[in-house]
Amino acid sequence: MRTKLVNSAAARSSESHAILVPVGAKINLPSDAPKANTWKSDFSDKNGSSITLRGAAGKRWVLVRLPKAKDVTAEDVRGAAGVARKVCEGLEKPTLSIDLSCLKNAAAFVQAAIEGSMMAGHDMALMRSDKPKYLVKSIQVAGAGSSKAASQALKHGTHGAIANLATRDLQNAPANILTPKEFAKRARKVCSSSPKLSCKVLGEKKMAEMGMGSLLGVSQGSVNEAQLVHMVYKPKGKSKGKLALVGKGLTFDTGGISIKPSGNMQDMKFDMSGAAAVLGTFVALGKGAECQYEVHGILGCVENMPGANAQRPGDIVTAMNKMTIEVHNTDAEGRLVLADCLTYTARKVKPMRIYDMATLTGAAIHALGHLHSAVIGTDQKAIDQVRDLSAELGEPCWQLPINEAYRDLTRGSYADLQNLYAPGQGAGTIAGACFLSFFVDDVPWVHLDIAATAWEGPPRSYMSKGGRGIIARTMLAVLRK
Numbered sequence: 001m002r003t004k005l006v007n008s009a010a011a012r013s014s015e016s017h018a019i020l021v022p023v024g025a026k027i028n029l030p031s032d033a034p035k036a037n038t039w040k041s042d043f044s045d046k047n048g049s050s051i052t053l054r055g056a057a058g059k060r061w062v063l064v065r066l067p068k069a070k071d072v073t074a075e076d077v078r079g080a081a082g083v084a085r086k087v088c089e090g091l092e093k094p095t096l097s098i099d100l101s102c103l104k105n106a107a108a109f110v111q112a113a114i115e116g117s118m119m120a121g122h123d124m125a126l127m128r129s130d131k132p133k134y135l136v137k138s139i140q141v142a143g144a145g146s147s148k149a150a151s152q153a154l155k156h157g158t159h160g161a162i163a164n165l166a167t168r169d170l171q172n173a174p175a176n177i178l179t180p181k182e183f184a185k186r187a188r189k190v191c192s193s194s195p196k197l198s199c200k201v202l203g204e205k206k207m208a209e210m211g212m213g214s215l216l217g218v219s220q221g222s223v224n225e226a227q228l229v230h231m232v233y234k235p236k237g238k239s240k241g242k243l244a245l246v247g248k249g250l251t252f253d254t255g256g257i258s259i260k261p262s263g264n265m266q267d268m269k270f271d272m273s274g275a276a277a278v279l280g281t282f283v284a285l286g287k288g289a290e291c292q293y294e295v296h297g298i299l300g301c302v303e304n305m306p307g308a309n310a311q312r313p314g315d316i317v318t319a320m321n322k323m324t325i326e327v328h329n330t331d332a333e334g335r336l337v338l339a340d341c342l343t344y345t346a347r348k349v350k351p352m353r354i355y356d357m358a359t360l361t362g363a364a365i366h367a368l369g370h371l372h373s374a375v376i377g378t379d380q381k382a383i384d385q386v387r388d389l390s391a392e393l394g395e396p397c398w399q400l401p402i403n404e405a406y407r408d409l410t411r412g413s414y415a416d417l418q419n420l421y422a423p424g425q426g427a428g429t430i431a432g433a434c435f436l437s438f439f440v441d442d443v444p445w446v447h448l449d450i451a452a453t454a455w456e457g458p459p460r461s462y463m464s465k466g467g468r469g470i471i472a473r474t475m476l477a478v479l480r481k
């Protein structure tokens with residue numbers, strides 16, 4: 001997708017011209033557009049509603065409604081830009097312009113306009129022969145000037161959308177195709193696309209040598225070999241330090257011997273959404289997203305299957321940090337996989353901060369519903385930053401507590417830890433985070449539980465069915481700071 005800033009005159013002569021119109025705002029339509037008295041009553045005040053005006057020679061103007069100018073948020077613009085994209089796809093023209101000139105501080109909304117219009121072009125029906133073709137090949141933002149801030153916002157929006165779309169493609173891919181090995185292959189391919197990226201992959205033999213008994217215990221029921229993917233981004237010029245992004249990459253989670261009910265089990269292909277978000281972020285880094293940190297992306301790609309060799313409830317495994325873990329429930333596998341990924345990261349990478357992202361607990365749905373991801377960790381400044389940036393990007397995170405009293409609940413009786421604490425205690429999302437906290441050593445740490453937000457959820461014009469690409473845009477925003 002090509003994106004650029006243009007002036008309103010250029011936009012007016014473009015093929016499909018969408019104007020975002022706050023309630024009460026004056027619209028500056030060219031003289032060959034239909035007069036307001038012919039359509040005014042059809043253009044509703046409802047946020048996100050739209051109307052298409054027809055001119056001579058196939059000229060079309062699409063008006064999309066926003067709230068009153070003083071109330072407009074980035075999310076409103078993202079949503080309206082998504083509507084504009086959807087309507088303009090129907091007009092079958094390759095260039096879409098989005099006109100922000102009716103907005104007061106238009107430059108501040110460029111990023112959201114690009115995000116919404118690009119993200120709305122995602123098709124979840126990846127393997128359907130009748131899948132719709134997206135015809136828009138180029139998006140231009142008009143009426144926002146050409147300041148440095150506006151052109152940077154354009155880049156940020158473009159890279160954010162690239163990361164989001166790449167994440168969604170991975171999420172939607174089925175587990176028979178996107179196996180751990182295939183995941184690793186795709187990561188290698190992404191990293192070979194840019195001299196700033198590199199990638200190494202550890203197979204099960206190497207992981208066994210490193211003592212990753214916790215991760216390997218989850219994998220042993222599957223014929224698909226686990227892969228630990230380690231990607232590195234090195235910025236041009238001086239690095240501001242090392243950050244690590246760690247993703248849960250369960251390419252499928254049946255629950256293992258503690259098998260899940262069959263209803264909707266097909267959706268458990270999205271249990272790799274954390275790893276997908278990390279790889280999606282690296283896709284954008286490979287395409288020049290702004291970042292002055294050295295970034296390490298660690299993906300724990302594993303399949304959780306029942307099988308003759310599967311681990312049993314009650315088994316005790318030894319993690320890379322030498323802690324023993326009693327496996328109470330083989331369906332609490334994400335924390336077992338992440339445990340070794342986190343130790344690997346803390347000890348081999350030694351970053352100044354770790355962000356992990358994982359579809360870790362169904363309890364996140366009970367705690368926060370499908371609107372907010374849960375954020376828990378030991379670095380309050382970084383948590384505050386994630387909360388603020390994610391809210392601005394329309395993928396908000398909300399903090400839950402962690403402390404010694406909660407951490408104590410996850411200590412085991414037959415082993416140092418157990419992967420589940422007593423049922424009925426509640427706080428499942430906190431319990432998952434507590435377990436992980438034993439594996440980060442002293443590295444400042446931010447854990448993002450995206451179980452409730454990674455897949456489907458509240459309707460958005462720029463989201464389709466399936467994966468939502470959650471948290472990749474937030475991570476890119478963190479990496480820009």
Ligand code: BES
Binds near residue numbers: 332362363420452
């Ligand atoms: N991948 C699931 C969590 C999940 C559930 C994600 C629903 C998205 C939607 C995770 O591996 C899991 O099964 N967690 C269990 C933990 C429990 C056994 C302590 C859960 O949440 O039920």
Ligand code: MN
Binds near residue numbers: 253332333334
């Ligand atoms: Mn599970």
Ligand code: ZN
Binds near residue numbers: 331
């Ligand atoms: Zn899982």
